[in-house]
């Protein structure tokens with residue numbers, strides 16, 4: 625595996641290779657969920673590129689940019705084991721040289737859910753992903769579905785700006801007890817780790833209700849909220865059931881049988897904000913067996 629920092633080094637490494645390029649952008653502190661993206665890419669492409677970059681643009685002023693967990697040496701080991709050929713670890717100056725003043729903003733899809741409490745977040749994500757795509761020029765790009773809204777926003781940007789990249793969404797990767805894997809899980813202190821299971825319990829409650837025939841989005845959302853509170857999260861950021869394409873409730877409040885319906889939660893435990901989701905209208909082996 626080659627480790628590169630500058631865009632020139634990255635392009636040089638890619639020039640020496642032929643065939644298709646798969647790309648998995650990350651913010652590092654890699655875990656098995658990231659490894660599943662790398663492995664999927666390695667199985668489908670001639671070359672797999674991963675990036676590790678803690679993107680300052682996607683953090684709000686009062687968020688955890690300075691404390692975001694970092695371990696570049698461990699990241700390099702995990703990336704190599706998971707089949708990455710080129711690991712790109714750019715500095716802030718490489719991606720945002722002095723004078724950089726462009727932003728890429730997707731409207732509509734970014735307004736609700738995470739966008740409500742993190743108003744500048746998605747602009748930071750789409751700006752960096754556009755920047756990374758221009759440098760890597762991948763055929764396929766791999767993202768985890770845990771960030772369901774992010775995936776929808778990136779798909780929109782790729783289509784609107786004609787990137788010509790196939791965006792592949794990979795299933796939420798979970799710990800054995802069902803907690804969705806996240807680099808931020810390391811922040812959980814004491815009983816917060818157990819209370820964090822409230823997120824998957826809420827999603828499972830919604831799945832059971834859906835299986836029992838409930839289709840009113842507001843009732844399913846209320847059940848998510850009640851379950852999160854009952855199992856002890858400190859603060860519910862949102863608990864929503866929406867149409868998977870528009871990310872809002874349908875006008876009738878009734879889930880449309882022909883469309884994807886998704887339940888999404890975001891909650892705080894101490895200083896840690898966690899998100900999770902499940903597509904109610906599809907099987908979810910990760911949640912159904914947890």
Ligand code: PAF
Nearest residue numbers: 649650651679749752771
């Ligand atoms: O999902 C993430 O880790 C980040 O938002 C991403 C896509 C790497 C952009 O910084």
